[in-house]
Amino acid sequence: MMIHNFSAGPCVLPKEVILKASEALLDFDNGLSLIEISHRSKAFVDVMEKARALALELLGLEGKGYKALFLQGGASTQFLMVALNLLEKRAGYLNTGTWADKAMKEAQIYDDVYEVGSSKASNYNYIPKGYDVPSDYDYLHVTSNNTIFGTQMKSFPKVDIPLVCDMSSDIFSRTLDFSQFDLIYAGAQKNMGPAGTTLVVVKEEVLGKVSRKIPSMMDYKVHISKNSMFNTPPVFAVYTSMLTLEWLKNLGGIKAIEEVNEMKARIMYSEIDLNPLFKGFTAKEDRSNMNATFTLESENLKETFETMVKEAGINGINGHRSVGGYRASMYNALSIDSVKALVEVMSELEAKA
Ligand code: PMP
Numbered sequence: 001m002m003i004h005n006f007s008a009g010p011c012v013l014p015k016e017v018i019l020k021a022s023e024a025l026l027d028f029d030n031g032l033s034l035i036e037i038s039h040r041s042k043a044f045v046d047v048m049e050k051a052r053a054l055a056l057e058l059l060g061l062e063g064k065g066y067k068a069l070f071l072q073g074g075a076s077t078q079f080l081m082v083a084l085n086l087l088e089k090r091a092g093y094l095n096t097g098t099w100a101d102k103a104m105k106e107a108q109i110y111d112d113v114y115e116v117g118s119s120k121a122s123n124y125n126y127i128p129k130g131y132d133v134p135s136d137y138d139y140l141h142v143t144s145n146n147t148i149f150g151t152q153m154k155s156f157p158k159v160d161i162p163l164v165c166d167m168s169s170d171i172f173s174r175t176l177d178f179s180q181f182d183l184i185y186a187g188a189q190k191n192m193g194p195a196g197t198t199l200v201v202v203k204e205e206v207l208g209k210v211s212r213k214i215p216s217m218m219d220y221k222v223h224i225s226k227n228s229m230f231n232t233p234p235v236f237a238v239y240t241s242m243l244t245l246e247w248l249k250n251l252g253g254i255k256a257i258e259e260v261n262e263m264k265a266r267i268m269y270s271e272i273d274l275n276p277l278f279k280g281f282t283a284k285e286d287r288s289n290m291n292a293t294f295t296l297e298s299e300n301l302k303e304t305f306e307t308m309v310k311e312a313g314i315n316g317i318n319g320h321r322s323v324g325g326y327r328a329s330m331y332n333a334l335s336i337d338s339v340k341a342l343v344e345v346m347s348e349l350e351a352k353a
């Protein structure tokens with residue numbers, strides 16, 4: 001039976017990527033495994049360079065003063081790294097979800113932060129709009145897609161201070177003018193690869209402006225100066241991410257996957273809206289194309305629905321505990337057929353009820 005993997009992350013990856021990555025575990029370079037060769041070998045240095053170049057190319061940021069890094073410590077380490085490298089006096093944070101809130105709290109350890117807007121009081125079911133961002137702040141931090149709640153920023157504030165964006169759960173999924181951001185970071189485990197590496201894309205000119213001493217491992221400039229090889233990189237995660245970026249490029253890049261992602265989201269949300277048994281969790285205009293959150297109107301149908309879901313090979317749609325209900329995560333590698341399979345179960349439930 002085909003398994004439809006709607007997991008929120010780590011999540012579905014292209015089958016051909018998993019296949020190639022597993023082959024490399026057995027034989028990557030003259031009979032040696034990817035995970036038993038030196039990270040300083042030419043074979044691996046080529047992988048790192050290709051991964052960094054592909055990231056910039058796909059985002060349309062080549063030759064625009066940006067550097068791509070593959071670091072460790074997850075997106076959560078970026079919460080503090082951003083502050084250590086950019087926060088001198090005060091920064092603004094848009095609080096759109098649990099991760100945005102955590103990013104803000106980490107920055108608070110180092111200096112002053114100001115919450116420019118928040119939807120916390122309504123359990124983050126919309127994206128705040130119309131907030132002011134003082135022009136003397138060091139930066140504004142936003143989260144493009146709120147994985148847990150299923151909201152996504154459709155536009156970004158025009159600010160004349162550095163704009164920092166946590167794109168962990170929607171990077172490489174839609175076309176944007178990525179040059180509006182000065183720093184983008186994303187954990188690999190959604191649209192890129194296995195957990196273990198985090199992509200950081202930073203415009204070099206925003207660095208080097210804080211007065212504090214930054215520990216080497218936390219210093220973007222150190223990682224840039226060492227071509228993302230300051231210490232041993234997570235070789236398997238970087239290699240697999242490179243394969244996914246290659247896969248995306250061969251598909252036609254972000255533009256091509258965006259069309260598929262829009263189609264998947266349309267199919268999913270129209271079922272949520274038209275089927276009287278289900279209700280969307282978020283404000284319609286802020287709905288995420290990556291994570292669709294919804295609830296079942298009647299608790300009595302829960303068991304039947306969940307049994308049907310299981311029988312159809314649908315995996316990973318339970319909502320996060322802070323929202324409840326269901327969450328269908330539709331990352332780049334999830335096929336339209338998987339979305340159709342879920343929608344079919346939802347409409348079968350309606351026919352049964
Ligand atoms: N930001 C967002 C938007 C996320 O979805 C997540 C994890 N799901 C994180 C940050 C934290 O990432 P990590 O587990 O890699 O630290």
